[in-house]
Amino acid sequence: MSQAHNHDPTIPRGALIGAAVLLTFTMVLTGAVSWGWIPQSANPELSRAAEQVAPAEKRNLNFADREDGAVIISDAATQDIVKVIAYGEGGFVRATMRRMAKTRAASGIGSEQPFTLIRWENGALSLHDPATGKNAEIHGFGADHSTTFAEMLKEPSA
Template sequence: MSGTHSHGEMLPRGTLVLAGALVAFALSAASFVRIADIPPAASPVLMREQAGIRPVKSRDLRFVDRADGAVVIEDVRGGIAAVVVPGQQTGFIRGVMRGLARERRAHGIGNGPSFKLTLWADGELSLVDSATGRALELTAFGTTNRATFAALLDAHNAKSVDPTA
């Protein structure tokens, strides 16, 4: 039996040098950004604020589940904006609100605080959770999904939301 056994040649030296250079570059880049005080990428909210884009319409809404599975969308100023009944093609509203409700539960927040739905002068549509500050850009989800929320801005009386109608 041979007396020496070495693991030193398992990785080529060039691979180790490149891995070390990559780590050094990442640390240097992160340090440069931190020291130079370069701001992070702007959010759509900040970009609108900087560009002076104003809201065209907005509505404060509360989403309440009913025992029959329907979701009642209440206008905070009074009245019902819409009722989303089970079986309609409104899964997008349910999905969005389910995700936001999950985040509220994680923070110990109930369904009392409202959401602000806003149409901006640049055509964008956003939904902001007043309790957590989370903002969703609804235009990013496509025109059909955006339309289900946009209809809530113009809804004056209780109605069922059905984008296929």
């Protein structure tokens, strides 16, 4: 003989209310930081300014797409090719540049003005867009990504 079991798949009301409260709190807190009502706790630009960390090394770079899907990175002053990233490679560099290019496009700015790659005295790397004032902090994404960008600071050996 079989016994009747209650297999009610509903979630307890208290759990739903708790999840809704947590989600609402998270969204309000995120919005407050985004809109500047609450200061960001870890802002590299502000930290560098407060600690008076100066640039140790800079290089102005242009990024261009080639017809075969490769990205050509060149020195803005000499036009020398610094690096070629083949199609399907360099996902982090491509994503970083895509995000920065999108910001330029939204502001109606073209790709003529170079980006500035900076190594700071504390070893951190950032990519600055003088056209928009935006920065991409490279060091926060791991050693491999930092190494990829750090190689772009080196002058080619003769």
